[in-house]
Amino acid sequence: AALKDALRSQVSAALREGRVTPTELCQRCLALIKSTKFLNAYITVTEETALKQAEESEERYKRGQPLGILDGIPIAVKDNFNTAGIETTCASNMLKGYISPYNATVVQKLLDQGAVLLGKTNLDEFAMGSGSTDGVFGPVRNPWSYSKQYKEKSVSKSHSEDKESDWVISGGSSGGSAAAVSSFTCFAALGSDTGGSTRNPAAHCGVVGLKPTYGLISRHGLIPLVNSMDVPGILTRCVDDAAVLLGSLAGHDPKDSTTIQDDFKPFELPNLIDVSKLSIGIPKEYHAPGLSSEILALWLKAADLFKNAGAKVVEVSLPHTRYSIVCYHVLCTAEVASNMARFDGLEYGHRSDVKDSTESMYAATRREGFNDVVRGRILSGNYFLLKQNYEKYFVKAQKVRRLIANDFVKVFRSGVDILLTPTTLSDAAPYTEFIQEDNRTRSAQDDILTQAANMAGLPAINVPTALSERGLPVGLQFIGRSFQEKQLLTVAKWFEKQVQFPMIQLEEVKRHDSGVFQHQQSASFS
Amino acid sequence: VLNRRCVEAAVMTGLALNCHINKKSLFDRKHYFYADMPAGYQITQQRVPIAVNGSLSYSLCIDNKMNQMVTKTVRIKQIQLEQDSGKSLHDDTRSQTLVDLNRAGVGLMELVMEPDMCCGEEAAAAVRELQLILQTLGSSQAVMAEGQLRVDANVSVHHPGEPYGVRTEVKNINSIRFLAKAVDYEIQRQIQEIGNGGTILNETRAFDSKLGCTVPMRDKEGKQDYRFMPEPNLPPLILYDAKSLPANMNHQQVINIDWIHERLPDLPSVIREKLVEQYGILPEHSFTLLNEDGLAEFFESVVKQTQMKPKKVIGWILNDLLSYLKQHSLTVKESPVTSFLLADLLNLLEKKEISSTAAKRVLAELWKGEGKTPLEAVKEHKLELLQDQKELEQICQAVIDGQENEVIMMVLR
Numbered sequence: 001a002a003l004k005d006a007l008r009s010q011v012s013a014a015l016r017e018g019r020v021t022p023t024e025l026c027q028r029c030l031a032l033i034k035s036t037k038f039l040n041a042y043i044t045v046t047e048e049t050a051l052k053q054a055e056e057s058e059e060r061y062k063r064g065q066p067l068g069i070l071d072g073i074p075i076a077v078k079d080n081f082n083t084a085g086i087e088t089t090c091a092s093n094m095l096k097g098y099i100s101p102y103n104a105t106v107v108q109k110l111l112d113q114g115a116v117l118l119g120k121t122n123l124d125e126f127a128m129g130s131g132s133t134d135g136v137f138g139p140v141r142n143p144w145s146y147s148k149q150y151k152e153k154s155v156s157k158s159h160s161e162d163k164e165s166d167w168v169i170s171g172g173s174s175g176g177s178a179a180a181v182s183s184f185t186c187f188a189a190l191g192s193d194t195g196g197s198t199r200n201p202a203a204h205c206g207v208v209g210l211k212p213t214y215g216l217i218s219r220h221g222l223i224p225l226v227n228s229m230d231v232p233g234i235l236t237r238c239v240d241d242a243a244v245l246l247g248s249l250a251g252h253d254p255k256d257s258t259t260i261q262d263d264f265k266p267f268e269l270p271n272l273i274d275v276s277k278l279s280i281g282i283p284k285e286y287h288a289p290g291l292s293s294e295i296l297a298l299w300l301k302a303a304d305l306f307k308n309a310g311a312k313v314v315e316v317s318l319p320h321t322r323y324s325i326v327c328y329h330v331l332c333t334a335e336v337a338s339n340m341a342r343f344d345g346l347e348y349g350h351r352s353d354v355k356d357s358t359e360s361m362y363a364a365t366r367r368e369g370f371n372d373v374v375r376g377r378i379l380s381g382n383y384f385l386l387k388q389n390y391e392k393y394f395v396k397a398q399k400v401r402r403l404i405a406n407d408f409v410k411v412f413r414s415g416v417d418i419l420l421t422p423t424t425l426s427d428a429a430p431y432t433e434f435i436q437e438d439n440r441t442r443s444a445q446d447d448i449l450t451q452a453a454n455m456a457g458l459p460a461i462n463v464p465t466a467l468s469e470r471g472l473p474v475g476l477q478f479i480g481r482s483f484q485e486k487q488l489l490t491v492a493k494w495f496e497k498q499v500q501f502p503m504i505q506l507e508e509v510k511r512h513d514s515g516v517f518q519h520q521q522s523a524s525f526s
Numbered sequence: 527v528l529n530r531r532c533v534e535a536a537v538m539t540g541l542a543l544n545c546h547i548n549k550k551s552l553f554d555r556k557h558y559f560y561a562d563m564p565a566g567y568q569i570t571q572q573r574v575p576i577a578v579n580g581s582l583s584y585s586l587c588i589d590n591k592m593n594q595m596v597t598k599t600v601r602i603k604q605i606q607l608e609q610d611s612g613k614s615l616h617d618d619t620r621s622q623t624l625v626d627l628n629r630a631g632v633g634l635m636e637l638v639m640e641p642d643m644c645c646g647e648e649a650a651a652a653v654r655e656l657q658l659i660l661q662t663l664g665s666s667q668a669v670m671a672e673g674q675l676r677v678d679a680n681v682s683v684h685h686p687g688e689p690y691g692v693r694t695e696v697k698n699i700n701s702i703r704f705l706a707k708a709v710d711y712e713i714q715r716q717i718q719e720i721g722n723g724g725t726i727l728n729e730t731r732a733f734d735s736k737l738g739c740t741v742p743m744r745d746k747e748g749k750q751d752y753r754f755m756p757e758p759n760l761p762p763l764i765l766y767d768a769k770s771l772p773a774n775m776n777h778q779q780v781i782n783i784d785w786i787h788e789r790l791p792d793l794p795s796v797i798r799e800k801l802v803e804q805y806g807i808l809p810e811h812s813f814t815l816l817n818e819d820g821l822a823e824f825f826e827s828v829v830k831q832t833q834m835k836p837k838k839v840i841g842w843i844l845n846d847l848l849s850y851l852k853q854h855s856l857t858v859k860e861s862p863v864t865s866f867l868l869a870d871l872l873n874l875l876e877k878k879e880i881s882s883t884a885a886k887r888v889l890a891e892l893w894k895g896e897g898k899t900p901l902e903a904v905k906e907h908k909l910e911l912l913q914d915q916k917e918l919e920q921i922c923q924a925v926i927d928g929q930e931n932e933v934i935m936m937v938l939r
Contacts, residue, residue: 227758257527257760261779338555338755341566347627358561358623385557385753394755 011187012069015061022061022072026054026116029074033118033185035508039141041170041179043079044087045119050074053116060114069244071114076180076189079120080127081232082221083107086117090223091135092125094369095349104221105253106190106232113248118186121176125371127192127225128336129439130200130446132175133431134373140175142168142205142428143183144472148505153471168428168472171201171446174233178205181235184509188245191233194225195328195443196423196450198233199462199477203423206464206473206504208492210234210242211450213483214457215260217246218253226335227258229454239463239493243269246485260483267486273494276310280491281416285321288448292426294468299422302465302476305498306420316416318407321452323400325444328451330384330397336374337381343369373439405456412481418491419479422449427468449477459485461492464501473501528760530781532633533576535665536607537765537786539635540577542659542793543602547783549765551576553607553757558750561625562612570636572754575606576763582639583795584655585813586647595810600652601640610634635665641680641690645713646706653677654702658794658816670701677705681712683720691716691726696740698732708733712740797822805829805836814844820858821848824865831869834876842872846889862895871900884909 014020030047057072066072077083080090082100089095103111111117124134133139144150145167154166170179174191178201181189191198193211202209210233217232224230234245247266253259282303287296307313345351345365352364367375384393411419424446434442453460459482462475478495480488540547552574555567580602588594612627637656643649657675660668668675682693696712699705711733716726731740766775768784792800798812801822807815815822825843829836847868851861871892875885884904891903904910 255527258758334755335758337753338557338567341557341559342564344559344564344566346561346625347564359559362559382753385755387751387753390754 011073015072016066018061022054022057022116023051025072026050026074026118029118029185032183032508033180036143036183036185036506039143039170039179039183040138041121041140041176041183041185042076042119043089043091043122043135043137043176046086046117049086050116050118053111053114057114057116067112067114068248069113070110070248072116073114073188074116074118074186075110076118076121076177076186077107077110078123078127078174078177078189078191080123080192080223080225081107081120081190082223083117083120086120088120088223089137090126091123091137092369092371092374093136093350094343094366096136098349100221102221104232105218105255106249107221109249110190118180121174121180121189121191123176124173124373124439126223126336126340126374127173127194127197128373128377128443129172130196130443131169131434131439132172132179132201133169133435134172134371134439136371139431140170140172140179141431142170142175142472143179143506144168144204144206144428144504146506146508147471148507149467149471149502151471153469165432166430168430169204169434171204171424171428173197173201174209174235175201175205177233177235178202178207178209181205181207181237182504183506187236188241189235191235192222192225192230193233193450193454194230195332195447195454198235199423199450199460199475200446202235202462203464203475203477204428204473206475206501208234208236208239208242208464208496209462209475210236210246210485210489211453211460212246212250212485213459214454215258216250216264216459216483216485218249218251218256218259220253220255224335224339226332226454227339228335229332229451229457231454239461239489239496240269242461242492243267243489246489250485269486269490269493273490273497275306275491275494278306278417278491279312279314279415280306281314281316281411281419283316283318283321283411283419283421285318286421286449288425290425290445291422292468295422295424295426295474298465298474299420299476302420302495302499305495309494314416316411316414316419318404318411318452320400320404320407321448324404324452324455325448327397327400327404328447328455329380329444330393331401331455333377333381334384334394334397335381336377337379337385340366340370340374340378345369376440401455404452408452408456408458408479417481418488421477421479423462423475423477424449427470427472427474453479458482459488461488463492463496463499465495465499467502528763529633532607532635533763533765533781534786535663536576536605536635537781537783538663538790539637539660539665540580540605541783541787541790542663543577543580543582543605543637545577545580545602545605547577547765548574549767549770549783550574551607551763551765553760553763555755555757557753557755560611560614561623562614562627562630564612564627564630568609568611569757569760570608571606573756575604576765577605578603580605582652582656582659584648584652586651587810595813598643598648598651600642600648603638603640605638606636608634608636641682641693646708646710649679649709650702650706653705654817655794657702661819662791662794662797664791670699679705679709679712681709681716682726683713683716691720692728694726694728694740695730696733697730697743698734700735704733704735707735707738708740711738715740805840807836807840811840811844814848818848818851818858824858824861827865828869828872831866832872832876834872839872842868846886850889850893863889863892867892867900874900874904878911880904880909880911884911 060066081104082088084100084103088100122140124132174197177189177191180186182205198211199209212231214231219230234242236242251264252261303313344362350369352368354360354364458479460477460479462477464473465476466474468474478492553569554572556570557567581599583599585595585597610629610632612625612630615624657668660666666674677699679696680693682691684691696708699708730743732743733740765781765783794816801812802809829839874880888900888903
């Protein structure tokens with residue numbers, strides 16, 4: 001089996017049939033992580049424990065008793081999920097060296113099914129950002145920066161310039177997870193999605209990024225950013241694999257009161273899909289300012305694809321879309337201010353040496369532990385929560401949020417099944433260009449297409465669609481009805497099959513996979 | 527995650543205090559930084575608490591005369607569920623504070639009363655009754671010394687007819703006795719302050735039990751903006767009653783107010799009434815019985831095992847037993863004299879086998895806890911009453927003969 005293979009259809013079978021062992025898979029992934037270190041996708045690599053888990057998995061396969069499809073499968077987890085005995089930093093000085101005493105529910109579920117945890121991936125500090133550039137461990141590099149496809153298209157500015165500076169961002173805030181999946185160092189990764197943090201990097205790195213319905217997957221153990229919008233995100237190389245991960249993670253958690261009580265039934269996606277009975281909505285407000293003409297063209301092309309397959313494609317309106325950035329800003333910063341209050345240096349994490357008084361210790365700890373972005377959001381959030389501002393800002397924003405959510409309800413009620421939109425405004429920007437603007441400006445720009453789904457709690461998925469003129473991935477987004485992940489993923493799978501997104505061609509991966517099975521030439525399967 | 531038992535306790539307490547139970551209540555975050563608040567906020571119910579608009583009835587003795595009791599009522603503004611903070615232990619000598627986080631996050635019930643009480647005695651009586659109610663319901667052991675019941679007193683003074691004055695909050699009150707003292711001290715202090723032309727600050731003061739006065743607390747600032755925000759991790763708390771309970775709802779998942787109401791035990795006031803009615807004792811007796819943990823049960827147990835009338839038994843319980851327990855700082859449970867032994871003794875008295883004086887002496891013997899039965903003690907000290915008429919006449923004659931000039935009339939029973 002090759003590292004680039006699809007989980008369900010190939011790797012799983014290979015493991016069961018003994019054509020490859022969990023330890024082999026694990027070792028190859030670990031080796032690849034080492035040779036792709038320059039991507040800076042991982043903060044912590046848990047080599048020892050991963051190999052141990054792989055060995056245990058191997059024993060189970062030998063006995064013919066694997067725990068399930070995920071048994072022995074190497075995965076990575078974003079570093080804002082708690083992992084017992086393993087450092088969890090949120091890419092912040094505040095939690096550098098912090099060893100979690102427990103596993104997040106989603107991590108526990110993966111481990112219970114025999115998955116092999118390779119390590120914790122890099123992110124924007126405390127998941128605040130859209131580039132994975134603002135963490136204390138440095139930025140994540142998009143693997144496509146080093147792909148044959150990008151290098152062929154990129155015009156060297158000058159020969160004397162350092163080739164290294166051409167690299168493009170991975171998107172964020174789950175950039176590390178997206179890069180890890182994209183560069184084949186793991187078969188799936190967990191991200192988080194508050195305003196698009198799973199879908200954005202998925203689009204830039206050319207992988208599938210699923211944001212499930214709020215309340216479907218437990219947030220217990222996910223260090224919170226915005227409790228009312230956060231969800232664990234799933235990053236994989238194909239839609240089928242996303243369905244596998246969803247099946248193993250979804251369901252009520254007594255430790256998370258915001259998960260729904262209803263039983264969740266894992267599903268398999270059909271292979272033959274007929275979209276002719278579907279109604280696809282194209283929200284006109286998502287033709288946002290700054291949307292690149294390339295992406296606009298792809299979007300329209302995609303709409304035509306559905307039309308030609310017999311689906312009903314209609315233009316719809318989500319009129320309150322233009323208020324969503326401001327609304328999100330108020331609600332997000334308010335919750336952030338609240339959630340970050342626990343980092344005072346007293347119980348865990350960084351503690352400043354300033355000892356004059358409790359207050360001064362708190363202040364110094366928080367100044368030293370948090371970066372500008374985090375501090376800025378805390379200050380804004382506290383401002384909005386002040387008694388004299390609460391009604392004007394917070395309550396008002398809640399009302400606007402309701403309006404935004406209602407926009408979707410109305411559209412879905414009118415007969416539309418799925419919405420089709422772009423995921424990002426353009427392909428991945430070069431790092432040097434991206435950092436010209438500050439985090440807040442970037443986030444405001446980049447979140448526009450993704451955060452409405454978080455406000456409304458709806459499921460959404462990025463499907464890699466095509467390469468841009470610069471040879472970088474562009475993805476399109478599907479937004480579905482609450483808890484209708486099966487329908488959403490089915491449509492996404494059909495679309496994935498249609499577009500046949502090319503596989504990344506990375507030198508490093510070629511070297512590692514040489515001499516072993518190579519069924520596939522493309523990332524999608526037949 | 528919400529603790530079900532806390533919600534049940536709050537509903538029970540709300541019902542016992544005649545409150546309206548809000549079928550939908552909400553949770554909020556109250557933000558402030560303090561060493562004993564690890565999350566930087568406390569989860570509470572600021573917007574919509576679980577119960578509102580109740581009342582608590584309590585009794586007072588007028589002029590300390592037990593036989594003149596008056597019933598008073600204090601309105602209950604609301605009951606809310608919230609989280610406890612940790613415990614701060616200030617070490618002034620080393621300029622440090624030790625923080626114990628063991629109880630942080632544990633569920634609390636905060637009961638807010640309206641300012642319907644006028645002095646320390648009333649406050650103490652009201653809290654005492656509340657304590658009994660909580661213990662009866664099982665909501666809390668409500669022992670103040672152990673921090674299971676914490677009381678903050680809000681005190682203000684005003685001239686009759688004028689609006690209420692500025693109030694101060696008095697904290698650090700560790701017993702009901704201190705509550706009365708703290709309230710009375712604060713009232714006097716405020717009256718004096720105003721009399722001297724000063725003004726009362728809306729501040730928090732601590733009660734110093736050694737000095738018997740209140741002092742301003744340095745730690746808590748005057749007005750803080752707590753930046754209340756809805757608690758996003760706890761959905762609104764929905765309670766049901768028999769009417770609103772959906773048919774297919776899992777019984778484990780919901781709380782039915784009516785179901786809890788049906789299972790409420792008798793409240794102290796009801797228990798007292800029943801004691802008075804059933805045993806013919808005085809109302810003030812019933813108060814004392816309930817005031818001492820286990821005493822009412824002890825009394826009833828003795829009554830069951832003896833032929834002596836309850837009206838007479840009560841004297842032995844309240845005068846003899848209770849005073850002995852108080853003298854030796856014992857609880858009813860620790861009493862060396864069990865209800866069985868006392869009943870046995872009272873039976874001897876009823877059957878006229880001993881005099882009441884003798885009975886008191888036997889009781890004194892039994893307190894020693896040497897395992898003797900009343901009969902054994904009587905025999906040991908030759909306390910039996912002589913029943914034989916002839917023997918008695920002989921003794922009397924001997925006495926009279928010996929004392930021809932002074933005949934002391936002894937009443938022999």
